[in-house]
Amino acid sequence: MRRSSGRHTPGPRxxxxxxxxxxxxxxxxLLGAFWVTVQLTLLSAVGSLVWGTMLAAMRVSPVPLMxxxxxxxxxxxxxxxxxxxxxxxxxxxxxxxxxxxxxADNFDTQNFRLAVxxxxxxxxxxxxxxxxxxxxxxxxxxxxxxxxxGLSFTQVLTLVVLPxxxxxxxxxxxxxxxxxxxxTTVAAAIGVTEAALLMKKMxxxxxxxxxxSAVFAFGYVxxxxxxxxxxxxxxxxxxxxx
Amino acid sequence: xxxxxxxxxxxxxxxxxxxxxxxGGGGDKDTKGSxxxxxxxxxxxxxxxQPGIGQKTPQGYSGFDVxxxxxxxxxxxxxxxxxxxxxxxxxxxETMLERGDxxxxxxxxxxxxxxxxxxxxxxxxxxAHQDVLVRADDDSIKxxxxxxxxxxxxxxxxxxxxxxxxxxxxxxxxxxYPTYSACLSGLQNKAIDALTTDDSILAGYAAQDAFKxxxxxxxxxxxxxxxxxxxxxxxxxxxxxxxxxxxxxxDGSWQKAVDANLGPxxxxxxxxxxxxxxxx
Numbered sequence: 001m002r003r004s005s006g007r008h009t010p011g012p013r014x015x016x017x018x019x020x021x022x023x024x025x026x027x028x029x030l031l032g033a034f035w036v037t038v039q040l041t042l043l044s045a046v047g048s049l050v051w052g053t054m055l056a057a058m059r060v061s062p063v064p065l066m067x068x069x070x071x072x073x074x075x076x077x078x079x080x081x082x083x084x085x086x087x088x089x090x091x092x093x094x095x096x097x098x099x100x101x102x103x104a105d106n107f108d109t110q111n112f113r114l115a116v117x118x119x120x121x122x123x124x125x126x127x128x129x130x131x132x133x134x135x136x137x138x139x140x141x142x143x144x145x146x147x148x149x150g151l152s153f154t155q156v157l158t159l160v161v162l163p164x165x166x167x168x169x170x171x172x173x174x175x176x177x178x179x180x181x182x183x184t185t186v187a188a189a190i191g192v193t194e195a196a197l198l199m200k201k202m203x204x205x206x207x208x209x210x211x212x213s214a215v216f217a218f219g220y221v222x223x224x225x226x227x228x229x230x231x232x233x234x235x236x237x238x239x240x241x242x
Numbered sequence: 243x244x245x246x247x248x249x250x251x252x253x254x255x256x257x258x259x260x261x262x263x264x265x266g267g268g269g270d271k272d273t274k275g276s277x278x279x280x281x282x283x284x285x286x287x288x289x290x291x292q293p294g295i296g297q298k299t300p301q302g303y304s305g306f307d308v309x310x311x312x313x314x315x316x317x318x319x320x321x322x323x324x325x326x327x328x329x330x331x332x333x334x335x336e337t338m339l340e341r342g343d344x345x346x347x348x349x350x351x352x353x354x355x356x357x358x359x360x361x362x363x364x365x366x367x368x369x370a371h372q373d374v375l376v377r378a379d380d381d382s383i384k385x386x387x388x389x390x391x392x393x394x395x396x397x398x399x400x401x402x403x404x405x406x407x408x409x410x411x412x413x414x415x416x417x418x419y420p421t422y423s424a425c426l427s428g429l430q431n432k433a434i435d436a437l438t439t440d441d442s443i444l445a446g447y448a449a450q451d452a453f454k455x456x457x458x459x460x461x462x463x464x465x466x467x468x469x470x471x472x473x474x475x476x477x478x479x480x481x482x483x484x485x486x487x488x489x490x491x492x493d494g495s496w497q498k499a500v501d502a503n504l505g506p507x508x509x510x511x512x513x514x515x516x517x518x519x520x521x522x
Contacts, residue, residue: 095433107415191418200399203333207356
């Protein structure tokens with residue numbers, strides 16, 4: 001019944017030892033699991049960039065109602081633990097309210113989409129605040145000048161303020177993206193088959209807590225270290241010199 | 243005026259912080275117990291969150307594993323108040339034994355080759371099987387083959403979940419949650435058709451007051467899980483615990499513990515396994 005039975009063949013001592021050390025990796029789709037992690041990260045990153053930008057626009061808009069909504073959203077969502085949000089998408093939205101995300105008969109697809117939704121809702125609050133800090137770096141005179149030549153609020157924002165704001169927040173955005181990459185582990189809570197779920201499985205089967213954790217920690221470092229380096233380089237390239 | 247406000251606010255924050263830490267301190271003391279005070283104690287690892295098996299309640303600890311552990315401790319010469327309980331989550335069990343954090347572990351710990359390579363097992367003391375828990379009014383699951391068209395739920399990454407995906411019902415939709423309780427809420431509002439894991443654990447949940455009469459066991463014996471008492475590799479406790487377990491079965495306390503903890507859900511237990519008789 002157990003996978004392990006009869007895998008070890010007796011041989012020379014060092015060969016056997018080597019086999020035992022790396023034995024726990026055998027038969028698991030490590031790359032596949034990390035690929036799901038990457039997909040979760042990228043989709044959520046794009047989604048939260050869009051929704052976060054809209055939230056930031058709301059927070060600086062001249063309409064009090066939109067400002068109020070943006071402020072309330074950010075302050076509520078970023079103070080709820082991510083696990084609660086992700087579990088709510090599954091237990092609340094899907095199982096109780098019947099939201100199927102267009103995949104009623106396939107739990108895998110449904111959970112993946114729910115997890116992306118939850119991650120977007122959560123991360124966009126942080127994206128919004130990072131962007132808003134960027135907007136604050138653009139001198140007020142520029143927005144005033146743009147208003148003076150007759151541009152509308154949308155034009156001021158999209159043509160003058162946001163392009164400069166985004167260029168100045170690449171660094172902080174890298175932080176958000178790295179945090180997002182690691183936050184995808186929470187998706188395991190609703191059964192998305194990403195790296196953290198595979199890690200739980202392997203620990204259950206192999207009784208090798210420390211080695212397995214180290215392998216997965218290394219995997220995440222491989223994902224996040226380049227992210228930080230590349231974003232840092234991009235940030236320097238596009239920075240607005242004032 | 244402004245200064246006074248700030249002072250008031252910081253005073254409030256200070257008071258809050260003090261009360262919060264006071265609470266935390268009290269909690270710490272409670273879980274650690276009086277370990278070093280009066281000589282000998284024995285530390286036992288159990289589950290804290292599995293009703294019927296091992297559960298921490300405001301009244302104390304209860305469950306089948308707890309009763310077995312108490313009996314063993316008594317045979318080893320410890321009184322009940324000399325037992326120090328520790329939570330041993332599934333992933334931590336081997337490490338806790340290797341480090342010597344606990345003397346033995348009774349935490350629905352099924353014996354397998356990988357674990358035998360790291361720790362020793364006394365027993366087995368219970369033969370459990372993977373089974374399903376369904377709504378009491380649901381008669382559509384008559385055999386394990388029916389599961390292929392159903393929505394199942396189990397705990398993330400658990401052996402039971404992997405069995406479903408690999409062999410038992412590879413075509414079934416499997417939802418994985420961090421706890422069985424999350425699965426139960428889905429089972430109740432019909433988003434999920436069956437919860438699957440060891441029948442002993444399922445029986446414990448079904449026997450809870452909140453769920454009495456709502457769920458029933460399928461009664462399929464899909465796998466064999468031999469629950470053993472985990473001890474440190476090479477420990478002389480193994481032989482002593484085996485003797486204690488034999489005595490527990492012989493004098494009827496074993497059956498009494500099964501009936502008291504798992505009985506209410508209509509759980510039909512296997513006869514007590516013989517020491518060293520591991521069914522694969």
